[in-house]
Amino acid sequence: MAEASLLVTPVPAKDETSRDISVAGRELRSAFELQGVVATPCMLTYDAVHASCTYLGESIELARAVLPPVSAIICVWLQARRGRKVRFKSEDLGLDIEAQTPEDVKKLLQMVQGHQKKLARHSPDEK
Numbered sequence: 001m002a003e004a005s006l007l008v009t010p011v012p013a014k015d016e017t018s019r020d021i022s023v024a025g026r027e028l029r030s031a032f033e034l035q036g037v038v039a040t041p042c043m044l045t046y047d048a049v050h051a052s053c054t055y056l057g058e059s060i061e062l063a064r065a066v067l068p069p070v071s072a073i074i075c076v077w078l079q080a081r082r083g084r085k086v087r088f089k090s091e092d093l094g095l096d097i098e099a100q101t102p103e104d105v106k107k108l109l110q111m112v113q114g115h116q117k118k119l120a121r122h123s124p125d126e127k
Helices: 018-034 067-079 102-122
Strands: 005-011 039-045 053-061 085-090 095-099
Touching: 005 018, 005 067, 018 039, 018 053, 018 067, 067 085, 067 102, 085 102, 095 102
Parallel strands: none
Antiparallel strands: 005 053, 005 085, 039 053, 085 095
């Protein structure tokens, strides 16, 4: 059975450029790594000559994630610039929601933590 994952996508403020969001993605990934959170960048690539790719966010495996550092990192990023949002998406948990404030992030991640505990109780032990 595949592990449940959460896609965390930084949504820039209206006045931010594509370079700003690229830098934000690298900063989020670095902050996650420093806290020991395994995050994998997700990109949408186009199959054409001279095609570009689009940064979709950071995928976090919920079974391995410790959510308090994830919450703290995201809250710092949100507060760094007015108008930012973060989108959370998980097909495993049926989630697709945006958070605009640190309070929204904390509530959402508490809900995810509840789902995480349910998944842990219902999955077989892998040793």
